[in-house]
Each structure stands twice: as C-alpha cells, then as structure tokens.
Amino acid sequence: MTRSAPIRRQAQKAGAAPFRTLRLAPDSLGFALDCAALAVGAVRAGMALPAALARVQASAPAAAIARGAIQDIAYRALRRLGTADWLLAQLVRKAPPPHVGDMLACALVLLADDAQTAVYTPFTVVDQAVTAIGARRESAFAKGLVNAVLRAFLREREVWLDKAQTDAVAAWNYPLWWIEAVQQAWPDAWQRVLAAGNQPGPLTLRVNTRRTTVAEYLHLLDANGIAATAIGIHAVRLAAPLPVDRIPGFAQGVVSVQDAGAQLAAERLAARDGMRVLDACAAPGGKTGHVLELADVELVALESDAARASRIGENLSRLGLAATVTVGDAGAPAAWYDARPFDRILADVPCSASGIVRRHPDVRWLRRASDIAALVAQQRRILDALWPLLAPGGEMLYVTCSIFPEEGEQQARWFERAHEDAVRLDAPGQLLPTAAGAAAECSAPFSTGTHAATPERAGADLDHDGFFYARFQKR
Template identity: 75%
Template sequence: MTSKPSERPVSKPPHARGPRLSTLHLAPESLGFALDCAAQAVGAVRLGAALPAALQSVFMSAPEGAAAAARGAVQDIAYRTMRRLATAEALVVQLVRKAPPPHVGHVLACALALLVDEDESAAYTPFTVVDQAVNAIGARREFAFAKGLVNAVLRRFLREREGLLATVHTDDVAHWNYPQWWIDSVQRAWPENWQAILASGNEQGPLTLRVNARRSTVADYLRVLQGHHIAATQTGEHAVRLDVPMSVDRIPGFSEGVVSVQDAGAQIAAQCIGVRDGMRVLDACAAPGGKTGHLLELADIELIALESDASRARRIGENLQRLGLVADVRIGDAGNPEKWYDGQPFDRILADVPCSASGIVRRHPDIRWLRRAADIPALVAEQRRILEALWPLVETGGELLYVTCSIFPEEGELQATWFGSTHQDAVRLDAPGQLLPTAARAPAGASAELRAGQDTASNSDHDGFFYARFQKR
C-alpha cells in the first residue's frame, strides 16, 4: 500500500487521550458500543493524535475480545465522522444551548455524521442511530444524565434536517469540512476545480490493487477475480480497482504476493522512473515499501530502501517478504547521506518526500484537522533539504524523480521550478506533473479536466500526486 499517514506523517504530538472513562457496559457488536469507541477516537484526534493511532489505542483498551467484534464498525464511523466533522460540530453548536462534556459532544458528532448522509448512502436507519447513541451515553455512569439531551438533539435534527443543514452550510468550513486555510489554498491553486477537488476528498477512496508483473498480468488476474465472483476494472498499467472493497485476507493472491494494495496514482512512480536490469536505485523515504516492491517487480536492480524510522523500516521488510523480493533496507535520513551513503552513485533516485498529504485526504481524512497552514513552509524547506542532499548522489546521465502526494503547488510545480532553476546540471524530462484526485464517479461540478485527471490511465480513479523528473547532465 502507498501514501498513508505513516508515509506522510503529520505533526507528532505526545499520545493524546481524554479523561479516563468509566467501564462501558454494551455488547461489542452493538452500534452503541461502536459509537462510543469512535467518539473516543474522534476526541483523541481533536487533541492532536492521528486517527490510526487513536483507533489502535481505543482497541487496546477495549475489553478482551471486544475489539475484534467492533473493529469494522468503529473504523467506519470514525472515518465517516472525520469527513463530516465540521458539519457535525456546527450542528451540535446549533442544537445544544450549552456545550456538553467533550465525550458527549463527540458521540453526538459521530451520530450526526451518520445522520447527515442521504438515505441511499446511509449506513444505519435514523431510528437505530438515535436509539444506539442514547444507549452509548447511558452506558457510562458519568454521562447518564445526558441521555435525554442526546435523544432530543438527534430527534430534532431529524425533524428539521433540511433547514439545519442549510443554516450550518452557510459557513464554508461546515459546508466543505476542511479548515478555512485549506479551502482557501485549494481555491487559490485550482480556481476552476476547487469545489470538485474538495468534494472528492470527502468520498471514500476505492480499493486498488497492483498486480505483480513478475507473477501475473492484469488480464490474467481479472480472470482470477471473475472466477471468485469479484467485480473489478483495470485502472492503470498494473492497477485493478475492486468494485467493492474487502479485507486483504479475502483478496485472491494477496498473501502469496500476486497483488498488493496501492493507489493507481502512486503506481505511476515506479513506471515513470524507468528502471532497467542492472541499475543501482535508491528509494528514499521508502516506508512502508509500496513503491520499493513495485520497482523490484519491474526489473532486476540493486535497490537501497532508505527510511529514517526503524520501526517503520521493518514494514518494508515485511512487505518484501510477502512479495518474495529483496532490497538493502537502511535506516537513515535522506537529507544526511553522510550517515548511510557508501559513495557509489545511483542510476535512479526516487525521492518520495514528506509532504502535506493533501492529495490523499479521502483515505486519511484526519489529516485535514491535524495540519496547520504553518506546516506547508516547513515541509517545503524539508523537501528542499532532502533534494539538495540527494542530487549529488545521482550518476551523470542518471535521473531523480521528485514525488509528493500533495495538491498544493508549493509542494509541486513551484518546487520543481525552484529545483530546475537552481541546478544548472538538471534537465527536466517528461513526467505527469500534477495529478489532481479523480474518482470513478466524479463529484457534482467536476470539470472535464478533473474528470480526465490529467492522467494517461484509462478509467482512472486515483489520489492526488505530483511528479517531476530530472536528468543529470
């Protein structure tokens, strides 16, 4: 898999937890239990924790055996709430005269995030959501007093749904569910497409697979899926999109390394860099190893996979083991080669650098609430530090591919222009440039350019990426 929060870390505050809650006496398979757990995770994100870490903490603190029963529902509600958080919180302000205790507010936000969806996309019936939210609050003795409040608030929303949504949606943040600085940045960068881009980030991303070119072809693998009655579509040279997402343990060939999970836009990296047998290649900032594996699937190369975090570097090895491939995994800072570089230049360097992750927000919707406008200049400086350190390591005639999963020009075209203008020995070659996020079902208002995705892949459905390729004279 590629382009996850672990690849694009947000700021790393100490683990954020709210006040210790009383024991929850609800069946783990109930919606009430899931709402309570999701509310805990939402509260942790609001205190600065990344959603995957927040969910893991919730599951670890759950009663023995409960996490397995509730995991799917809890994750679904938490991610839905992240995509609807500003709307839900604005509704709480509208509907509650005095701010409730934080956990009560987070349960209300999770319930409202379920209720704001149109009927055809709703996960639960309105009656079930209201009933189970009341149960979730009543199951904790310190919040039992708020059962009536929760019931009244949710029932009033159902009665006045259209008018209440119209009121809160007059505010840009509550309407689009992004911080104002993010909305302004997208509107400034993409004045003709900004609404469709923001809307696409509020949709759940598809499950896209990368077919291992050493083991199969897309055509052959589609036949395998057809034999398992799994509907899928080719969406790139090695990419297959499943019509219905499913857990990896149900995907034919996954455990054997025939396929990997990787967004179609991310798969362009290995294809664009043009590796050939015998090349010496560096995959900088490599964890968790999605692009590392893809490079090794395409050619017999000598590959160094570099990662600064030892715990995340272990994931590279785990992914390669599943694929039956081998790389030289090193721990080190891409911006400080003196600590890990052996002096032998590289024919190709893949510089998939830290960025805002603004292009993958549909998969990781918590990022929008954790990023700050001040993060962008700091990330731009870090990207430049890494590029300056890596460029001398490229062999004459070799190439460097600069990659971010961002839609902000500061981390894309402006960065590529800066690099080309400050390195006289760098020749810019053809590359996709900015890929705006696309969807198989384009959001309302999507322009023809956004629908096309500026992509060569047919029937594309991918996250947002930027690619710039440079050859050393």
C-alpha cells in the same frame, strides 16, 4: 460565510473520556459509537486516526469484534466533522463535555446520511447513543442532552442540513485555510477537488507482473465472483472493497494494495536491469516493491523511522523480493551513504498528504497552514542532499502526495533554478484526486507546466489520489 468552531482540543482537557471501552455488547451500535467517539476525540487532540483506532482496540479485547463498525463510524465522522461541529454549535447553548460532544458528532453524521445510504435507522442511532452515554455513567443531564439534541436535529433535519451549506467549513468539511488554499491554487476546479477528497477511495490493486498479467488476474477475480476493472498498466480497481485476506493471491504476493496514482512512481522511474536505485523515504514499501517487480536492480530502501522501516521488509517478504533496507535521514546521507552513485533516485518526500485525504480524512484536521512552509523547507533539504548521490546521466523522480503547488510545481521550478546540471524531463506533473466516473473530467486540466505529460499519459482515465511528479536528469 462564517467560521465553524475550532475542533482541536487539548489531550488532557477536563472531562475527556479515558481510553477504555464499556460494558456494552461489543456487537451493538452503542459500543461502536462510543469507541468511534474516543478515536475522534484523540484526533482532535492531535493523534493520527490509525493510531487512535489502534489505541481504542488495545483498550479491550472486545473492541476487535466491532473493529469494522468502529472504523466505519470514525472515518464517516471525520469526513463530515465540519458539518457535525456546526450542527452541534447550533443545537446546544453550551459546549458539552468532550466525549459527549464527540458522541453527538458521530451520531449526527450517521443521522445526516441519505436514507438510501444510511447504515442504521434514526431510532437505533438515537437509542444507542443515549445508551452508550449512560453506560459511561454520565449524568442524567448528559443522557437527556444527547437525546434532546439528536431528536431536535431529526425534527428539522433537512432545514438544518440546508443551513449548514451557508458555512464554508460545514459545507465542505475542511478547515477554512485549506478551502481557501485550494480555491487559490485551482480557481476553476476547487469544488471538484474538495468534493473528490470527501469520497472514500476505492480499493485498487497493483498486479505483480512477475507472477501474472492484469488480464489473467481479472479472469481470476471473475472466477471468484469479484467484480473489477483494469484502470492502468498494472492497476485493477475492485468494484467493492474487500479485506486483504479475501483478495485472491494477496498473501502469495500476486497483488498489492496501492492507489493507481501512486503506481505511476515506479513506472515513471523507469529503472532497468542492473541499475542501482535509491528509494528515499521508502516506508511502507509499496513503491519499493513495484520498482523491484519491474526490473532486476540493486535497490536501497531508505527510511528514517526504524519502526516504519520494518514494514518494508515485511512487504518485500510477501512479494518474494529483496532490497537493502537502511534506517537513515535522506537529508543527511553522510551517515548512511557508501559513496557509490545511484542511477535512479525515487524521492517520495514527506509532504502535507493533502492529496490522500479521501483515504486519510484526519489529515485535513491535523494539518495547519503553517505546516506547509516547514514541509517545503524539509523537501528542499532532502532534494539538495540527494542530488549529489545521482550518477551523471541518472534520473531523480520527485514525488509528493500533495495538491498544493508549494509542494509541487513551485518546488520543481525551484529545483531547476537551484541546480544548473538538472534537466527537467517529461512527467505527469500535478494529478488532482479524482472520483470514479469523473476521472477524465477532473484530470484533464491539471497537468501543469511545460514538462507535464498529457492527460492520457498522466492517467486521466484513472480513479486516483492526488500526486505531483517531476523528473530530472543530471547532465
């Protein structure tokens, strides 16, 4: 297996397209392709995809019209960027200018879709990609290159896609270090883990039990012609995604958007009325809201980023709930802690986000292998700082949205060794990402350690992202 060409490039590399949209019809595929290519280029330069898409939309009001198409193409491209880059390397002798290459990558991903799932016809993709490059006043050579490369791929489409399977990065669409790390961590299931991360995540809702029940909400959805399934204690999965403004009860706080695996956090924290609770690293506030939906507690929502902290208040306002939102570093409590101990601490710490790549496909291309050790050190700093804040008999729930054992089971075992007064309790352990219809198959083997829950208790029937859970009680 060979290595695909590296995808990261310098933000100001010569020839990179500026963040400006074109004089094309905003509802045209060419316009959407161009904007998506700009976003892909920004990710290559190190920007997170949501920020890149926001920057593209801010570049011109017309981009708002094509927002859905731009986002769809950009997400598709990043899910199959390894394949696209490999194909491009085979089909051109010399790397094209950055924006031309990003346009080709987006177009190749659309052309590689199966006929049954393809959103656009091959002719439309080729025509609109050439038109978009021309609208940027690229050279005649660049227009000819785009046309020639895309047509050459289409002439032997199946042959090229078969050949791409001989390259690990092209076949799996992850960096090689990531593939090898998953193979080492999960030798019996690494293919299923990688494949699950390449599927778009479902739209899962959390039902606010202060307002309604899961059964009642399913009835409401059915009355509105929306197909859905209950997949957890508070979780409902929609059969097809919808904008939040079309989800019944969302604006009124009846439901929130939250992955089924993430909903286990508040459920396993098991806060009771009257307790004092700390939600460390709380933004954007999904878990904060869930804790408050389940119990009347005094809750401190801590977040180090002031801009992200503001989102906690917005989410709680929609739910009609309240917490003390505090800006501060969870690893340096001297600056914000008031010396009153907590009965429960939810430590949903910064991590690689390797468990949520189906929703954030840019993460796989932005992360580097060296990031893991730095994140492990940061997690330990936070856990060491938070543990003294817990009252005797209180419980701390350690959570990461990671599939790497360094951020999961290995970290939990380190904490047990480092803190003699910590008693490890049952918790879900490692939950690896699952896809609809395959959850039971994928989840059952993945409860790790003697303190892990059974697959049924961990949510083996759920369609969820990847998470790790460990729970500790202070003697």
